[in-house]
Amino acid sequence: MKELKHLNKYFKKYWLKLFLGVLITIIARIFSLVMPSYVNKSIQAVEDFASDVISLSDAKGLLLQYILIIVGAAILSGLFTFLMRQTIINVSRYIEYDLKNEVFDHYQLLSLNFYKKNRIGDLMNRISEDINQVRMYGGPAIMYGIQTLTLFVCLIPLMFIKAPTLAAYTLLPLPILSVLIYQISKIIHKRSTKVQEYLSTLSTFTQESFSGISVIKAYSIEPRINTELRGLAQDGKDTSMALAKVNAWFFPLMILLIGISNVFVIYIGGRQYINGEIETIGIIAEFILYVNMLTWPVAVVGWLTSIVQRAEASQKRINEFLKEEPSIKNQVKTPTPITGGIEFRNVTFTYEDTNITALKDVSFTVEAGQTVAILGKTGAGKSTILDLVARLYDTSSGEVLIDGVPVQELNLDSLRSSIGAVPQDAFLFSDTIENNIRFGNENATHDDIVEVAKKAVVHKNIEGFAKKYQTILGERGITLSGGQKQRVSIARALLKDPRIYLFDDCLSAVDTETEEEILNNLKRVSESKTTLIVSHRVSSAKNADKIIVLDNGSIIQEGTHEELNNTEGYYKDLYINQLSGKDS
Structure with missing residues (x-):
C-alpha cells in the first residue's frame, strides 16, 4: 500500500x-x-x-x-x-x-x-x-x-x-x-x-x-x-x-x-x-x-x-x-513588467522527443514595438522561435532575452500574460463564438468582442449565423471553416491587448484580399506592440520592419523588404514566384 x-x-x-x-x-x-x-x-x-x-x-x-x-x-x-x-x-x-x-x-x-x-x-x-x-x-x-x-x-x-x-x-x-x-x-x-x-x-x-x-x-x-x-x-x-x-x-x-x-x-x-x-x-x-x-x-x-x-x-x-517534473519552471515568484524587446543570442534548440535540431546558433534582435516577419521552408524552425519566446521550451544552448533579461529570470505568468499567440492550428473550445473570443480577456464586454471581430474580419461571418455570437461551436471549432477559425483565434489575441503578438502562419487559410485587410488592421493595432509574424507568404511579410529568412534552422537572410528584394537569394525568388502566381 x-x-x-x-x-x-x-x-x-x-x-x-x-x-x-x-x-x-x-x-x-x-x-x-x-x-x-x-x-x-x-x-x-x-x-x-x-x-x-x-x-x-x-x-x-x-x-x-x-x-x-x-x-x-x-x-x-x-x-x-x-x-x-x-x-x-x-x-x-x-x-x-x-x-x-x-x-x-x-x-x-x-x-x-x-x-x-x-x-x-x-x-x-x-x-x-x-x-x-x-x-x-x-x-x-x-x-x-x-x-x-x-x-x-x-x-x-x-x-x-x-x-x-x-x-x-x-x-x-x-x-x-x-x-x-x-x-x-x-x-x-x-x-x-x-x-x-x-x-x-x-x-x-x-x-x-x-x-x-x-x-x-x-x-x-x-x-x-x-x-x-x-x-x-x-x-x-x-x-x-x-x-x-x-x-x-x-x-x-x-x-x-x-x-x-x-x-x-x-x-x-x-x-x-x-x-x-x-x-x-x-x-x-x-x-x-x-x-x-x-x-x-x-x-x-x-x-x-x-x-x-x-x-x-x-x-x-x-x-x-x-512525479513528473515540469521542464519549464517558474523560478521568479514576483511579477515582472514586460515591454517587448526580444533578443536571441546564439540559440540552438533540439527537440527531445525527435532529436531534431530545429535552430542552430540563431541570433537576432527585435526592438520593442517592432514588427518582424519570419519566413522559410517547412521545418526551417520558424514556429520554434515563437515557442521559445513564449518559453514553451528552454533553449539547448544560447539565450532568449526579453527586455534584456533571460526568460528564465522572468516571472512565467507575467511573460505569458503579456503575449497574444495565434497558433498555426487554431484551437477553439466547444462553446459559443463569443466565449471563445472572450477567452483572451474574461472581463471584455460584448462590444469589445464585436470590435476585435471586425478587426479580424470575421464579424460579418458571425452575423451570418442564426445565433450569431451565441453560436455553439463543435469540438475544436469544427463548425467553422479553416479561415474562420483562424480569424476567431486572431480576434481572441487582439482582445487580450498584450505587449507581444505571436502570429504563427495564422492567415494561411484566408484569401489574399481578406489577408490584406487583416494585415492593415493588425498594423494599426500593433503600432506600439512587438509583433512576430511567421508566414509562407511574402504578402504577410513585406510591410514588416524587418524580415528574417530561415533555412534548416539557420538565418540565411535578414533585412527589410526592399533590402532583401534587391539581393539575390531565397526571399527574392519567393517574391518573384508568388508575384507571378506560382506555387512556392
Whole structure:
C-alpha cells in the first residue's frame, strides 16, 4: 500500500470528519450487537414460562420489553449508520475532488514534451477512472473496514465469554478464509493493473477516432476501425473476465465457510445443550445471529481487499504522472513588467522527443514595438522561435532575452500574460463564438468582442449565423471553416491587448484580399506592440520592419523588404514566384 501513502495528506486535512465518522461507525455497530442477546433472553423467557418459572403475564411483559429494546436498538443503529455514511462517504468525495484538482493542476504545469510522449486518452483515464478507484479506498473501504474491525473486536470476545467451546468451533473457518484472501488478493492486484491499463488504451483509441472522424469517413476506413475496436474490446473482455473470475471466488467461499460455521453452531451447540453444558437453547439462536452478523464483515474482507488492490494499482498510475517534473519552471515568484524587446543570442534548440535540431546558433534582435516577419521552408524552425519566446521550451544552448533579461529570470505568468499567440492550428473550445473570443480577456464586454471581430474580419461571418455570437461551436471549432477559425483565434489575441503578438502562419487559410485587410488592421493595432509574424507568404511579410529568412534552422537572410528584394537569394525568388502566381 505504499502508493496510497500519497492520500495521507488528505486524511490529515479531513481528520475531524473521519474521526467523527469512525466514532459513529463504532456506536452503530455496538447498537447492532444488542439484538442477539435479547433474542436469547426472549427465548429464555419463553422457556421459563414453559417450565412454570414465571407467569404468562410476566412472560408477556418481558417479551414486550425485549422487543422494544430490540426495535429501539435497530432504529438507533440505523440512524447512526445513516450519519456514518454522511461523514465518511462525504470525505471520500472531498478527497476525490482534491485529488482531481491536484492532478489537473499538475497536468497544466507539465511541459509540451510530456504531452508529446503521452496520449490524451491515457491522461483522461487517470484523472477519471483511476481516481474513482482511489475514491473507493478513501470512503467505502474505510467505512466497511471500521465496521468489520468493530464487530470482530466486540463480537468475538463476547462469544468466547458466553460459550468458549462453541465460539472456537464457530470461528474455526476464519483463519482458512484469511489465507485464501491473501493468496487471491495478490492475483487481483496484478489483474487490476492490467484492467486500468486497458481502459487507458481504449480511451485513447476512441478519443482519437472521434477526433479524426472526418479523416476516417473521407478514407472510408470505418470497417478497419471497427475491426480494431472489436480487437480492443475482446482484449478488454478477456482482461476484465480474468479479474472477474478471481473476484467471483470471494462470495461463494465466504458463504461456504459461514455455512460451515452455522453447522458447527447447531451441532456443537445442540450437543452442549443436551449435555447440560449450556443452560438455554437461546444461546444457539444467539450464536446463529452472531454468525450471520459476521457474514457481511467476513465477505467485506474480500471486497475490501479487492478495493485496496485496485486503488493501489490506480494510485500507482496517478503517482507516475504526479512525479513528473515540469521542464519549464517558474523560478521568479514576483511579477515582472514586460515591454517587448526580444533578443536571441546564439540559440540552438533540439527537440527531445525527435532529436531534431530545429535552430542552430540563431541570433537576432527585435526592438520593442517592432514588427518582424519570419519566413522559410517547412521545418526551417520558424514556429520554434515563437515557442521559445513564449518559453514553451528552454533553449539547448544560447539565450532568449526579453527586455534584456533571460526568460528564465522572468516571472512565467507575467511573460505569458503579456503575449497574444495565434497558433498555426487554431484551437477553439466547444462553446459559443463569443466565449471563445472572450477567452483572451474574461472581463471584455460584448462590444469589445464585436470590435476585435471586425478587426479580424470575421464579424460579418458571425452575423451570418442564426445565433450569431451565441453560436455553439463543435469540438475544436469544427463548425467553422479553416479561415474562420483562424480569424476567431486572431480576434481572441487582439482582445487580450498584450505587449507581444505571436502570429504563427495564422492567415494561411484566408484569401489574399481578406489577408490584406487583416494585415492593415493588425498594423494599426500593433503600432506600439512587438509583433512576430511567421508566414509562407511574402504578402504577410513585406510591410514588416524587418524580415528574417530561415533555412534548416539557420538565418540565411535578414533585412527589410526592399533590402532583401534587391539581393539575390531565397526571399527574392519567393517574391518573384508568388508575384507571378506560382506555387512556392
